[in-house]
Amino acid sequence: MANGSEMVAPLAAVSGFLRQQHGVFIDGEWRPGRGAERLDVFDPATGDVITTVVNANAQDVDDAAQSAHRAFENGAWTGLPAAERERRLLKFADLVEQNAEELAQLETLNQGKSINISRFVDVGGAPAYMRYIAGLTTKITGETFDVSIGAIPGARFNASTRREPVGVVAAIAPWNFPLMIGLWKIMPALAAGCTVVLKPSEVTPLTSVRLMDLAKEAGLPAGVLNLVTGDGRTGKALVDHPLVSKITFTGSTATGKAIARSAADRMLRTSLELGGKNPAIFLADAPIEQAVQGAVMGGFFNNGQVCAASSRLFVARSIYEPFTKALAQAVEGMSIGPGLDPAAQINPVASAGHRQKILDHVQRARQDGARILTGGDSPDRPGYYVRPAVVVDAAADFAISRQEVFGPLVTVTPFDSEDEAVRLANDTDMGLAASVWTNDLKKTMDIVPRIKAGTVWVNCHNLVDPNMPFGGFKESGVGRDFGVRSLEAYTEVKSVCIAY
Ligand code: TXE
Helix, strand or coil, X not given: CHHHCCXXXXXXXXXXXXXXXXXXXXXCEEECCCCCCEEXXXXXXXXXXXXXXXXXXXXXXXXXXXXHHHHHHCCCCCCCCXXXXXXXXXXXXXXXXXXXXXXXXXXXXXXXXXXXXXXXXHCCCHHHHHHHHHHHHHHCCCCEECCCCCCCCCCCEEEEEEEEECCEEEEECCCCCHHHHXXXXXXXXXXXXXXXXXXXXXXXXXXXXXXXXXXXXCCCCCCCEEECCCCHHHHHHHHCCXXXXXXXXXXXXXXXXXXXXXXXXXXXXXXXXXXXXXXEEECCCCCHHHHXXXXXXXXXXXXXXXXXXXXXXXXXXXXXXXHHHHHHHHHHCCCECCCCCCXXXXXXXXXXHHHHHHHHHHHHHHHHCCEEEXXXXXXXXXXXXXXXXXXXXXXXXCHHHHCCCCCCEEEEEEECCHHHHHHHHHCCCEECEEEEECCCHHXXXXXXXXXXXXXXXXXXXXXXXXXXXXXXXEXXXXXXXXXXXXXXXXXXXXXXXXXX
């Protein structure tokens, strides 16, 4: 344990939740799964099974999609005045806020992350995000147009557009920020008037399960929000279901591509937020202490399991040696412990399989000729821990430089000119995010437009806001979350032309 600090004791509500036999949430009710298969849910800090969930089969998925379709078609949700839908979504946000500690503890127990992150980011940030999106419910607008149609002599025309909800949305979420990213999917869909089937990651289903009761209490009518827990097969059955009109997915690029291929057959609308191999560029004037703090925050926050994590650091040659030395020292000094220990700075990664993937990356990097300055191994203790790693001498074509590791590991590479830094930064198939660290305004304004990424931070990294669009260039995905236009991805535009 880090520094002998006080571990957070789980609330009685959390222990009670873990003892329940959870089902699937369909038509506003909990039901047992149609099949007998259940999935173990683990505590990454110990490797112990803490509960089980349904591994939903194709029949469960069909039930959920039918339920969402019925609720869409019968107007249970779209038929309500927008102000009423907004009121219920705001109540949903209030309920998340009122149950924040329970949700935060569940997130940490299931995901492994620090309770500080669960409290202040995942759950703590959720109500503000939910209220922002809920507020957009009453601001959906179309446009009116002057048209020059001469086909009907004497006729005049009124032409306008309406934005209509796209239909049933399949929302597939990952395991790094389960509640938060789940909400990034379901909130804009609901605000736009869609109905939803949510499938959380099989690794981290628990906060999504808890969310269903809060949604019901908030007044979401039966069928408007459904939940199927399960693995990739459940996800695939959902993506392929004929009643689904739109898929919103966050996860790996490989699965995102598979989903895009299936979606193409039925021209399904997709929003895909995929991985990153994000660069951070430290120019020669970046103060070392601030730069190292930024690199630690960008690369090791949430144990590096962040799609926008700065996993490739490019450092001006003149500061490369002191920067790398200070970074290795800072990383080596990070305390390791369970997420329920508020003082632990590095916590277990989400699953045993993921820990192995990270360890394999380190081994391959070593074989390829990179040097591991610190970390990259597992401490001898139960749980899915990986010591945070700093890697140097990684050539641009090494797997460690090209593939998303998604763990507490960064590569550090020197550069001799800003042009070289930009070239190295862009030398990736991904394009989610990047950062530039300098106080030189002219260089900032020169570099930012040349970086091929959906977000470029300057002197900060990993910061998102409901009002700032977030999403990827290149293989990092399609579409943007956040911002006043975020509901557009959940609507169809209908032109209406009236002759009179
Ligand atoms: O992802 P998957 P995994 C990256 C990260 C990580 C890697 C693998 O590099 O190491 O992905 O993680 C569901 N049809 N990211 O295996 O498989 C699955 O059940 C429909 C980046 O967890 O993409 C889960 O709910 N759904 C990332 C979700 O897809 C399918 C966050 C994600 O799983 C499916 C997480 C299918 N055929 C991992 N197969 C980010 N962008 O933030 C699986 N799923």
